Amino acid sequence: MTATIALIDDDRNILTSVGIALQAEGFTTRLYTDGESALKALIDNPPDLAVSDIKMPRLDGLEMLRRLREKSSLPVIFLTSKDDELDEALGLALGADDYIAKPFSQRLLIARIRAILRRVELSKVDPGEPSGEVPDPVVRGRLELDPARHRVHWAGSSVTLTVTEFMILEALAQRPDVVKSRSQLMDVAYQDDTYVDDRTIDSHIKRLRRKFRAVDPQFDAIETLYGAGYRFSDG
CATH class of the missing domain: 3.40.50.2300 (Response regulator)
Structure with missing residues (x-):
């Protein structure tokens, strides 16, 4: 429809x-x-x-x-x-x-x-009904991320993210401890040929950290690797 x-x-x-x-x-x-x-x-x-x-x-x-x-x-x-x-x-x-x-x-x-x-x-999909189209939730330490329902929780507390922020976090959390370059994160967040510079990804990361620190002031799971990019680590 x-x-x-x-x-x-x-x-x-x-x-x-x-x-x-x-x-x-x-x-x-x-x-x-x-x-x-x-x-x-x-x-x-x-x-x-x-x-x-x-x-x-x-x-x-x-x-x-x-x-x-x-x-x-x-x-x-x-x-x-x-x-x-x-x-x-x-x-x-x-x-x-x-x-x-x-x-x-x-x-x-x-x-x-x-x-x-x-x-x-x-x-709207009933979680009790199996469907190959529904991606599984991602659980990494205190992070719970549900791609199907666009829901994020940190240590049980809800965190509201935009679609772009969600995509970046999901890309990092899918492979914890693996460094993602800014270019790789731009490919995830901007899946067309629109030009965005490095500062755009840095701004999204800054907002992500701010939102998580609003529920946990000690949040440090998104790490910066200077000259390389970012990685998710909650261990």
Whole structure:
């Protein structure tokens, strides 16, 4: 069945270009130019996923998401200004599923949409029913990582990650004590030919550590090997 994506942005050029790209990939789109009209539609006639700008007239994306989360767990991807960590942090705290900084690659956005929709579908699978399509959970010491349901726990405490952060952590945890270069992690997190520099991966690692240290101030399982990359070690 065709997935329906709501696009919310006061920039009509972005709405048009992204809408065309999504339709070319087989998605149905609904377009909104402000958070207030979008909120009513998301609640009354929910799509499968929403992609929203944060800074908009009438009702900004953060307040829209706060009100939406009172009634719905609809997946939401935020479009943010480059390096605006405050918006990102607030969005994730309110329950956003991922964020992508402007300017962005449409192929990257489509890949993130597909990844989130797949996790939503897998989360509906009864764990008692065997299925070769459902990846097994990864347990490494105090880390419990469930790829199918996009859930992460550290020493029993839940840690909320974006799709990109989850992919990087999963790549590290799959082979503990093995060093992954920044280039290898970029290949995992950005599975298209969008150029990202080393600092992008460093920023994701920094956010990962910050989130884990919020539940465990002594967290040190993601190690930096200067000149080589990163590795996961919890032993």
